[in-house]
Amino acid sequence: MSRAVRTCALLLALLLPAAARADEGMWLPLLLKQLNEADMRQKGLKLTAEDIYSVNRGSLKDAVVQFGGGCTGEIISGEGLLLTNHHCGYSQIQQHSSVENDYLTKGYWAMTRDQELPNPGLTATFIVRMEDVTGAVLQGIPGGIAEAERERTVQQRITQVAQKAVEGTHYKAFVRPMFGGNEYYLFVTEVFEDVRLVGAPPSSIGKFGGDTDNWAWPRHTGDFSMFRIYAGPDNKPAPYSKANKPYQPKHYLPISMAGVQPGDFTLVFGFPGRTTEYLTSWGVDEVYAASDPAKVKVRDAKLRVLDADMKASDKVRIQYAAKYASLANYWKKWIGEMRGLRRLDATARKQQQEQQFRAWVAQGDATRKAAYGQILDQLEQQYRLVRPYVVARDYTTEAALGVELVAYANSLQNLLDLIQNKAPQAELATAVGKARTGTTNFFRNYSAPTDQKVAAALLPLYADGTPAELLPDYVKTLRAKNTSPAAWASFAADLYGRSKLTSEADAQKVLDELLKGNAQPLLADPAYQLASAVVSTYRQKVLPTYTTAQDQITLLQRTYMAGLRQWQPERKFYPDANSTLRVAYGQVAGYQPADGTEYEYYTTLDGIMEKADPTNPEFEVPARLAELYQNKDFGPYAVNGTVPVAFTATNHTTGGNSGSPVINGRGELIGINFDRNWEGTMSDIMYDPDRVRNITLDVHYMLFVVDKFAGAGHLVKEMKLVNMPLNGRANSPLEPNTKKQKVKVKREKAAAL
Template sequence: MKKLFVLFFVFLATLGRADEGMWLPLLIDRLNYVDMQKEGLKLTAEEIYSINHSSLKDAIIQFGNGCTGEMISSQGLVLTNHHCGYGAIQSHSTIEHDYLADGFWAMNLKEELPNEGLTARFLVRIEDVTARVLEGLNDQMTERERNAKISELSKAIQSEATQGTGYDARVASFFNGNEFYLFVYEVFRDVRLVGAPPSSIGKFGADTDNWLWPRHTGDFSLFRVYTGPDGKPASFSDENIPMKPRHHLPVSLDGYEKGDFAMIMGYPGSTDRYLTSWGVNLAIEISNPTIVKIRGKKLDIMRKDMDANREVAIKYASKYAGVSNYWKYFIGQTRGLKRLKVLEDKQKIENEFQVWVNADPVRMEKYGKVLSDIEAAYKTYGEYTLQRWYFIESVMRGAEVMTLAQSFTGLGNELGEKAPSQEKIDRMKQALTKSVERHFKNYNRPTDVKLLSAMLQMYYENVPVQQQPEAFRQMVAKNKGDFNRIAGNIFARSIFADEAKVRAFLEKPSLKVLKKDPAYTLSVMMVEKYRENQKNLDAANEMLERGNRLFVAGLREMQPERKFYPNANSTMRLTYGKVLDYYPADAVHYNYFTTLKGVMEKEDPDNWEFVVPAKLKALYEKKDFGPYAMDNGQMPVAFLSTTDITGGNSGSPVINGKGELIGLAFDGNWEAMSGDIAFEPELQRTISVDIRYVLFIIDKYAGAKNIINELTLVPKGRKAEKEISSDGMPVDVRPEN
């Protein structure tokens, strides 16, 4: 027995090595600072995270709704990934001005392009509010009651934190509901497009290379945050001025060497590192294959129409990229979970946890039913997982005519009230008018007809019969299983298939019209059946939520000396490690960086994913790399580090030990796609574009010297503390105090 405990703790110790972990910046000084110094950090903890002084956190933004960006100039210039800015770039692209194909570069402030709805979110502070929240909870509460109380307390805390400030706030749950932290933000709403390389650089390798190393992608784009004349957040106006950030990152021309310290700050979206074996099994056997199957069908339909028509290709570029990214991700995750035997590893942890629980009557009282409850919950989940994913992927995210119709249900509900509120109706009409405009700007009806037919057929053929709406089954029977006919009928009769009809409806909305609309009624019946199905999971949800919360609490109690980090939840985190190569398989070694030579080696003029621009080839042939080449004369493109990231970290800065920018993260590697569930230290790598390649493209390829002149460049071979800025004056490139 004692030997088992020793082996278990050795196993867990490997999980806590320096390269693993998405750490809260607030806790860096207490949990990580000494280890980071040993790895090569030169900054103080206060220079990383501070409320009273400018620090690295002030240069990191949550870009839009799902990426990270960093401030790289004193004039509000933002660097993020090309794929993070892709939607904005696409929105400005037309056949006449094809910024996706040709790139875009603003040579002055007046040429920068506004982006409605795009925001930059700056973290003001983090506060531990665990004690205050837990005071309002007790062990007699059901999970539903507990969540309701947490929501009530969180709203009060958020209100207090933002009253009279103009800030936004969020109380986030950590460690499956065992800790709570308040995050206060300042949100800027005028964010303009400054620059983007052509997709032949920014998406070089596209789907083929996605999630794979070696990479040769210049995955970056540039934006600028504007404020009102008073320096405060403001909606777009010609009177607005470039933001003056509290801190911006100096840009290193020195590069890196194998083993160098590297850290990343950003907004990782979601991980599930404490997922149990039953959750892993559900992902492998049902969830992941289902998502892959549905998304694969969508991609086939979109790709054919995009290849046939450039206008359709522009309209659907961002949509296709969004579907494709996680289609390939889930293929890789399933492969990784199986290959790395994650299920077996989880089972070992659970077995040892149960041994620890059984060894003490007090622990038995508290944790004795945890694993059995989780197992029982997942058994019920398995019965409803197919309907869940086919509803989400085929109905809600399938044909856009259904998505648009679903967005009108709030208006339909209000129209159905005994005393409808005209104020609410007018407000919804205004919001829906904007969404209709966005919808039809990037819409191709023939493509959507094909998507609707295919998605409804997949739903019909794969969801258990008793979990489908009876009216839908009758509709299919009436049309003798002809889904092309069903889709054709819906598009022929629905107002949501025609922009003019939808606009006319919004001028004079009518519940009677909605109730007769085939897309609307199909959407409503699908949603109602889904909710009915989900009600059957109430008991399982209760068991699973309570079980997961107690399981994580028990793990932490069992290992009081271990430094635990919470799952990602779209809050700011810091991860650190080394620039390092890796060995993905027997007799295979991958170097830790790639060069422009690799771009030329991959060139394929007949494959849109690997087209190389003529100007880039000319620069390569002349070796005209400016001051951005490596010491050996080669032009670096991308590099690897052992940092711990996930979706949401896209665009995050890779920072050296002196607080200087050396790259920006854009991907993970194929061999470790199981990383959101289990970190694999020997295999897991962050793929980042080298900042020197970014500068080379901006300067030598685009000729956008105006952008280069804004940056605080740290010359090669110089100390970071005092350097020369672009205007020739000495500057302090460490965080200002």
């Protein structure tokens, strides 16, 4: 196929209605009946929309929680047992770990309820109900009102709607905009704050493959951990107490032992974080050519420093484990995103759509032309205006504030403000008390020598990458003096040698002086001086223009979004992800990552053993796992002589879907969503049905690890395992995975056709 033909095909796919666009979409559960139920049933769903989302009775939504602030979890027993990803529970596992009790390395399993570990600050949030409140929020607001005034009115009404919805109850509520603010939805929630760690495999299982395999397929990671929700005596949320009881859910997910095969229906239920599927060509180009490259460059430098120090010290490894994982995750995602956008020629595809939109506007009446005639030109103008400020934002947040000493020094600015504004002593004392707690928490996971190396690597990137007119004079002077890596290293050594903010003891002494109203020790500290220069310049030179331009883009994008929906009334639009409960559905499928290669839809325990490398920490295999494999001691969790580990499907997912249940057509759990393939990471901006795949941990491997590896069979006994064959088959026809990377040569099919 020629490039011209491929381009035409891509453009045609972009402009076709959603019915022809495979499994793209993150759908509001409230609207499944009218928008998706028929299509879902055609793909293999045996349930109704009411079985998935219901206010009047228990449904699938009542087994799904937002885990903490950024992941999803699912309830898998009548005693509040919660399943999520290992990487979602990683920070909790890390907080409980020490050099003496290294649960990150060795894993942790509570053999009794008394051994389940509390996690202050961790929450599990259920959605009680959702409601379209667009009328209550927008009714009566004039069309020509200034954006700032409109936003004030909208926020006032949102507050009123949310307060009224939960008045007299223990529930909480929030309202989120959809379709760029053309619609608004209310979410009533029940938030549990006593969530305890139950079990986690060792990192050699939970992070098997490490950064090498992250965002990649084939995948062999046992990415799961277990927690339990506890409630008060009335089964309602309560603060941590030893007297609390395991939560009794309205619904929990039975676990299917039937296995999967290509074409099986899959439903992902979770809280996807953020997508921008309706960006214009200028927005796509900003991501691809400016923002992603800057962030990747900075994180690449920081990760190299952290990696070296973590390998050299167990203490540093534990201190920085969660930080490193968080940094590396999106670093690799952004690299894949850029590759995917380039391969799809995404900017050109968006430009083609915009040409079609302009033609539709030009063919319309005066009202249409007045509403949409200038919208794209105005968007282009704002994106061109904001580009240097986006770059400055990224280098400030990733590079300058990526130095932990600078970020910590900046966190004390509010105390200076209180002193300078002559705040009451009681108010100052309260603020200093919070700062003391924050300081203790900060230094628990901080290494000044490591951070000094980070500063030497990142500060020159900040100085060179930020547009000159948006760089602090203080940093311009540093850049002029330090013209080599050795010079920047010398500057960092001097900075960390003189600062009183590099150890907890000295930092607490600075806080002692601030409590007395003496700001001089902080004002004279070189780390604070650097932080102050960076942040004050950002606030004065970058933030005002950036905020104004982004506000304008938001306003214009809302109008453009309304125009797109008017232009394509036959298309089923879904709102961009915004950390609210969504349904994505698709089917089990492999894919072709490149010309001449094809990936199977599954991996097995065989592949783990083939990847095993005792010289590489990312591919170490626990002795117990190797023993079970050698003895073929798989228990009831084997399929055709091996244990299924992971599979791929066509569900449209993003960050926040980590830990989401992957459910079959009968409402049974078949896996835990934990990643996307690297070739599909651009799906936050543009979905490609041929290559976008979500990666799921198969429940067989999860159960095998819990029962046979960890010896925690008491947890399996809590669960409801069902072996109802799908479509009459007893098991999935898996074949042993006999190659380290299960790749087969793509067969030419043209002759057969």
